[in-house]
Amino acid sequence: MKTLNDFANQKVLVLGLAKSGYAAAKLMMSLGADVTVNDQRDLSSNTHAADLAAIGVKVVDGGHPLDLIDSSVKLMIKNPGIPYKNPLIKKALELDVPVVTEVEIAGRLSEAPFIGVTGSNGKTTTTMLIGEMMKGSAYQPIVAGNIGTALTSVVQKATERNVIVAELSSFQLLGTRQFHPHVAVVLNIFDHHLDYHGTVENYAEAKAHITANQTASDALVYNADSERVVHFIAESSKAEKVPFSLKGRVENGAYVSEGTIYFKDEPIMKCDEMGLPGDHNLSNALAAVAAAGVYGVPVKYIAQVLRTFKGARHRLEYVDVVQGRTVYNDSKATNIIATSKALHAFPGKEIVLLAGGxxxxxxxxxxxxxxxxxxxxxxxxxxxxxxxxxxxxxxAGIPVIKEVENVEAAVPEAFALSQPGDVILLSPACASWDQYESFEQRGDIFITEVNKFR
Incomplete structure (x- = not known):
């Protein structure tokens, strides 16, 4: 980790005690800052809050007192999901107190270069693919970010021998100022999170932060098939442009032609050899191929990863063949677009779909x-x-439609309505919070119920 004395004895407010807030607070304490953590929840029984208090962090819970912010505060590190209409954030901005996410701090401190991955859909799969492919490079990859591991927790151990492959959400990127990945990957831009960003233009602008500080010595891997990605991000980037496309050959990038994946006109493998189903995963694979290709990962190793990688958990995750039915867990499909892509991933197979939320x-x-x-x-x-x-x-004229209480009740019905050779697909098109704590819990319950039919 780089030496940074900017925050010694300076007041830093961490807004929101989640994984990123906990890691950021500990990191800022190690840099000698005077750290306060604020969360609107009652933290009296929170182990992370107790841990932070034990090392000298001031913990304020149960609300957001405005007196936590004044001109003496050097920096606010906010939880990505907290909206900018929050009174403490509004006051900080009025006082010209910088408001950032932990991505910004991690970027300033890291000795390792970054590969940053963003997009409306496909981030986790692409990030994991790149992480696996980079094992064939001269670097030792560390996968972190929105995928589940706070970046401020990994930069402390990362060295120049590592490369950090970071999944980055629009919420995280909006809170960056100097963040500078060596390779930025932009997959797609759909009408997501407009309740947070207001307009698709604002949403795209947040995504564009991933390439804002790149130079000609960096690379932007981008989806040439997406007009929004091209218009809002690629056209204004100063980085070397490395496109990817499902529609045919592109210069200096990854593409599909006559059923074969290419990178810079070098064949990688046949598309039908991939371990992941669906055109959307083929697009994710092209993005990963391009990012790994920028780092010079050997074609042989890239192809090996594409053949063997079976997917991220809960993202069109192959479960198994059970009683002749091929089962997929796509619990992360929390919107219409994700379910739409999943429905087209199994040509020639009849599907029993589980959906709702x-x-x-x-x-x-x-x-x-x-x-x-x-x-x-x-x-x-x-x-x-x-x-x-x-x-x-x-x-839509679906021949059989049944209403059931929950996922647990849906699974036995799915087996009853299907036959060997069919696909049983959980792809809800909705968030999980009406019945489950998370999409992960929903997916785990689905798999548990499926396993009863083995």
């Missing part, structure tokens, strides 16, 4: 064309969106 106020009319096109044998619906999805499925 938290009602965020939207209809599912946008999913109707995909429901019509995919070979769906039956749909099992649960959660708050049950009736809305029922309406969309009826409009």
């Amino acid at each position: 938290l009602d965020r106020g939207n209809t599912f009319d946008a999913l109707i064309p995909d429901l019509k096109k995919a070979p769906i044998k039956a749909v099992l619906l649960f959660g708050q969106t049950q009736k809305k999805l029922l309406d969309a499925c009826k409009k």
Whole structure:
């Protein structure tokens, strides 16, 4: 970790005690800062809060007192999910107190270069693919960020021999100022998180922070098939441009031609040899190929990873063949776009779909064309969106539609309605919080229930 004396004896406020807040607070204490952590929750029984208090961090819980911010505060490190309308953040900005996320601090301190990965969908899969591919390089990869490990916890151990492969959300990137990845990867831009960003332009601008500080000695790997990515990000980037495309040959990038994956016109492997199903995963693979290719990872090693990688947990995750049914857990499909992609990942296979969850106020009319096109044998619906999805499925002409209480009840129905050779797919198109603590819990319960049929 680089030596940084900027924060010695300076007041730093960490807003939000989650993984990133805990790691950031500990790091700032190690740099000699005067650290306060604030969270609106009651932290009296929180072990992380107790740990921080024991090393001298002031912990303020149960609300957001405005007197925590004044002109003497050097820096605010905010939890990415806390919106900028929060009164403490608004006051900090009014007083010109810098408001950043832990990504900014990690970037300033890291001796290791970064490969940053962002996009509306596919971030985790692409990040993991790049991490696996980079094991074939001269660097020792560390995978962290929005994927589950705070960046401020890994930069303390990272050296020049490492490369940090970081999954980065728009929330995280919006709180960066100097962050400078050597390779930036932008997968796609859909209409996501508009309740937070307000407009798709603001959302895209947040994503564009990933390349804002890049120079001609860096690389931007970008989706040439996405007009939004090209317009909002690639056109204004100063980095070397490394495109990827499913539509055909691109200069200086990764592409598919006649069923073969290429990087800079060198063949990598046949598309049908990939371990992950679906065109969306093929697009993710191209992004990973391009990022690894920039670092000179041998083609042989890249191809080996693409053949053997079976996917990130809960993201179109291959579970197993159970009683002749091929089972996939796509619990991370918390929106229509993700489920749409999943439905097209199994050409020639009949699907029994499990869907439903938290009602965020939207209809599912946008999913109707995909429901019509995919070979769906039956749909099992649960959660708050049950009736809305029922309406969309009826409009799509799905032959069998059943309403069930939850995922636990859906699994035995899925086996009853399917036969050997079919696909059983959990791809909810909704968040999980109406019935489950997280999409991970929902997916784990699905797998547990499937295993009862072995």
